[in-house]
Amino acid sequence: MIESKYDWQIEQAQPDAITSLAKQAGVDGFIAQLLLQRGIDTPEKANTFLKPSIEAFHDPFLMHDMKKGIARIQQAVEAGEQITVYGDYDADGITSTTIMYEVLTDLGANVNYYIPNRFSEGYGPNAAAYQKIIQGGTTLIVTVDNGVAGHDAIAVANELKCDVIVSDHHSLPEVLPDAYAVIHPRLKSATGASYPFGDLCGAGVAFKIATALLDEVPTDLLDLAAIGTVADIVSLRDENRAIVKFGIQAIQNSQRPGLLALIKEAGGQLDQFDEQDIGFAVAPRLNSLGRMKDATVGVELLSTFDEEQAIELAKFANQQNDLRKSLVDQFYKEAVEQVETGSDLNRSTLLVVGDNWHQGVLGIVASRLVEKYQRPTLVLTSQDGTDDVKGSGRSIDQFDLFKAIDPIRDQLVAFGGHHSAVGLTVKKPNVSLLSDQLEKAAEQQQLDLSAKPKIEVAAKVGIDQLNSDLVGQLKTLAPFGQDNPKPIFDVSYDQVQSVKTMGKGADHLKFTLAKGNTSLVAVAFGKGALAAQIHPGATDLEVIGEIGENTWNNRTTLQLMVDDLKQPAAPVVDRRTRVLHEQMFRQAGTYVFFHERNLTQLKPYFADNCRAVMYDQLTRQTFQDQNLFVVDCPDVVADLADVLHRTHPKTTTLYLYKKQLVSKMGMPDRHSYAKLFRFVKENPNINIATQLKRLSKHLHIAERTIIFMIQVFLELDFITINDRVVNLNPHYQAHDLKSAPSFHLRQEQMKAEQQLLASSTRELIDFVKDCLDS
Template sequence: MINSKFKWQLNQPANPDVVEQLAKDANIDPFVAKILAQRGVTSAQSAEEFMNPSVSSFHDPFLMHDMQKGIDRIQQAVEKGEHITVYGDYDADGITSTTIMYETLSDLGADVDYYIPNRFSEGYGPNVKAFQSIIQKGTSLIVTVDNGVAGNDAIDAANELHCDVVVTDHHSLPEKLPNAYAIIHPRVKDEDGDAYPFGDLCGAGVAFKIAQALMDEVPSDLIDIASIGTVADIVSLRDENRAIVKFGVQAIQNSQRPGLLALIKEAGINLSQFSEEDIGFGIAPRLNSLGRIKDATVGVELLSTFDEDRASELAKFANQQNDLRKSLVDQFFTEAVQSVEASGDINQRHTLVVVGDNWHQGVLGIVASRLVDKYQRPTIVMTAADGSDEVKGSGRSVDNFDLFKAIDPIRDQTIGFGGHHSAVGLTIQKDKVNVLKDQLEKAADQQHLDLSVKPVLDISAVLPVTKVTPELCDKIKSLAPFGQDNPKPIFKLQYDQLTNVKTMGKTHDHLKFSIVQGSDQLTAIAFGRGSIAHELQDGQGSLQIVGEIGENTWNNRTTLQLMIDDLKETPQPVIDERTRQLHQQMFADAGIYVFFHDKVLKQLQGYVNDQSEAVMYNTVTKKLTENRRLYIVDCPDVIDDLEHVLSNVSPETTILYLYKKQLISKIGMPDRNSYAKLFRFVKEHSNINIATQLKQISEHLHISARTIIFMVQVFLELDFITIQDRVIKLNPNYAARDLKTAPSYHLRTQQLAAEKKLLVSNTHELVNFVKDCLGV
């Protein structure tokens, strides 16, 4: 059985009237309008701003905190000939930020150089020793890029040496901001409590805004570099970032930068079809590899040099470092998997800690990410160096586990520790590894880590293969650039059969096949899924596939293809799709839709298409359901009703929605004391108007209004009270009767039992129950 890595979630379809109006007002294709509306873009103006950014998309840079103050100080340093050092970072965002700031200040005639700390010997951010060394060499102004907002100690040290520091950063704000001359940051609020209109700029984006302020215009010659940092840092591709990347991609296609062109050539990128994906998968990894493997300083030289020979030399070096990085990752990942499998931890623990010997520190985070992808659990990968009693490493997590919070309780037992929810870095003594392992398991228990919970994969729509055309691909591309907050749309593909199954790659790691519908055929590729090729057979139609539609150009011929994000075999015969919300696309597939409540049937009957039938549970027959998909839409009040339906059907597949708007189990069954309190109240107060006095009664008795209404119904059925014109009176002739004999009481008992069995149970319990009822 091929299982999915993700929980597939079909996006809530946009309101058809909104989509129609948007398509009309914005003069765009309805398909594009539907995707935009799903993403919250619902007006013609917002659609125009989203799809066609312009110069007006760039906000006034002086709206950013301390921008004017920082610009004044930089201009003063330029005019007086002070030596300025741009202090950067070793990742792609840091390299591009440094390049932007260095080139801007150079163009202004500044006496400027740049410094990028070493990942291994100095670590991230302002470093006291580095600052002292920079200042001793004559620097009187340090401008940080992509770092600095948490560099309190180093900035204090600079101040003591009479060197000003202008911080330009975008990272999370600490409780105490540093005592810098200026802090230019899109999320720092000014004295009036206002912040910059767009807080999701990356380091390169902030540097770009400073360049805009210094140049008094949008610096079009730097937007190519800004776009690389923006895509590489995986920040939101909305608002200003969208304009940066949209224009940046166009600028790269026409770039005259020798280093950038050489890097693109080494990466094997087709410049005429350049897109943001080429930044993310081609340029950014090569820039990042410089800092991961050795020293990122050459990255700035690569991007800024105009010496073609030097550019070619540095681009080749970056490519070599990237190849080395990939080789090291593959080697350490293989060794890590062997270690995990040999230890048996995968069967005993919810978390993983892997310690290797002399593994390169710069790639441990990538290895951890690959292990998380393989084992779907939080993982820390560490390395021990010869002659050292310390181990250093990086950790990555899953969505439902806070890795930083998990380790923080033993912070005092670490030598170094930092990070956030999903990623951490730490150094500990070798003899503390077991302490770390035990703490992670303890945290897994405290955070109720459920390894069966899969990350959610949002699916934009269901598409038949026949609809996948070059025209559709062009419509999808009109929504680019894609990235954080604007992901490339993922579609579930409908097809008739699967053919031409084969593996790809030197080690057969990847999977390739074709999906066919009628006379139409689409090539599908799944990276890293070659191992399941033997489970697939030509003609198989039970495999469900979701992926991104794109193009593949080979030998000047462009064809459409599907890049698979996930796949799964249709679980037979029961599928758990329990939901608290029903929408039209849930009724798109042909089948029999069974309802237990007439009101729900009437509300949703219009959603069911001509190939399907919507019926009440007491009309279902074996003949009606034979070899068809059976949908149990709402939750029955009585389990027996569902058992009766299932014992009289023979569906191909049973899909369980079991929709219920409000769970009665959240209210529960009133206890005897509650009944007694209400009865005494009725006995002591005549002529109670349940319509006007319900709130006061609820507050007086400390019983919820819904529970009071229920108990009143029970009393009425037992003849304890009378109700006329909503006025409650005690029946003077009432006789003692068992509460359980009231129909409402009996129904609620059955409803609670049904909810416990059908809604509170886990998937395994529910599926087995339904299978037993079906007799399969």
């Protein structure tokens, strides 16, 4: 049985609505269905969504304080004032800093930029940093991707006669800072009007300021705006959709040496570049700069026109990303060990404390733990020479992590964040207080860990419906991201084929779904452990995932990127095998043997939740497990039938292992018996230990067959054996060969092999069901 990770939500639009929109918008019915699921229910909305244009960009002067802020910037440019762009250390902050720096440079401004250090200065306006900047001659600070909560630092700037223009997109505080201007897409103007689209990221707001300064859309900055937009996981609707759509085109034709070098380092291809390449290749490398050390390098990388410097900086960014990944893997492994060996699994929340872990990757480790355990998680680290424990937290949809910790804010050194993510510093003695508070909040918020996270499934499709034309139509819905997810499909098929694992540690799963002459390769990352439960020929595995393309050796094929799968507990599972391995003895249940030598050899490999017994020791009273595993093949079919009748398991898994088949050797004919008998009669004192090979060659009978016939003769008193020396019994009596126990056993073994090993899966399953019903 395979439990689904998610609660699958399949929303079906009304057929009439699909037909109507498809006809009016001139799109395929399948695309119309997906549009309706996204709330796009008119041909006008469909046309705007599918074909974004420059008209999608709103007037930047509709944004709060834009006119005032632009006037101040223009004044500073004309007067030659020193302007400092104050940015942030993530990908959105780096791109928004680059956008603002480049547009001011193009206007002839006296401009530089400053990105605070994540570890020593933290996020947002820093009073000490502002003082240093102003002492260096700056009279105007323009923030990007930060500042709306920077009251203290902005107050310091005002005292030092330096104006601050805040451009930000983060949550608005109850009271705005006393900045010269606050440019924010969610702020209402003095007349109460709102900017038409409030979901811009920091780079998006910087792009709007650049538009206002230049009095035209700066198409040469769309590449940076697109990277920031995708990296910050903001809504990909409205203006953001146009930014990313046109931004990807700009990246494909980019003249930025740094961006081109970074894409090359990441293994990307410009002609196929899309939003996924931003999210999984470009953005992580930019983010790694700030996570590991200094994000200033990111602005240098994106803005340089020196190709040698670009290549050098791109390599450095890639190295930092590799270092980040290795640290995440290391700390994640240690965190999992800490959770698994402690008592945390009995808790509703997780709190992990490492020793001198790199602070820049703790949020990623927390995210991976949330993914694995589906519960709110804090990952903290102690530091040598200090009593502070710093870290990050991530949460699940049904638990407000910020609200959970806020009641003990005054007992923390530092704390900030929102519903799903927090950052904090706490003194070592208060770690237990923090842990207790999380559990208390879990109870107060009625956190139910049994509730699965929901996942939206677009439609159920057969693999025979999937083709390159359909994938081409799906691409018209791109770019995909927040509020416009890539469609997830419930895929139907006839049977599973070719199940295997991939990756260094067999971490990933790969299998093929087949229907008629059509097949589709499915890849499930991180699900390699499920391979033992999915069997070729299975028909009851349910799979959902995204349809993608895989290009190998210039050949492009469709593949399914699996998001989730589930499989009911099959009453009978056919896993007949000629090879046994340790992983086959890890599932909870009773493992029954028909040959004691096999039980003795395999017993060391059984997990603690497994029980290994001989078939004749198993009774209805002693069988308490629901799952029965039949390890080896019985000599007599009736023995298996009797076990099944006695136990009535909920599930029966049949390995029916047998190293060598007697049916391959067959039953000796009467002529062979006669030849051997005559030879023994004419040649006394045959030593089986030393003369078997010669005897086999002389009689043209296989060695194993000779051993079997000698056993039959011995049981019928035709011969005597003393110290492996065979002689004719001078007093033998005539007997029917079939009366020998070994002869009878071989007949039964051959019947068992025919019925249990040579039968089809359907015939075997029907046999087991008949035994259970009797």
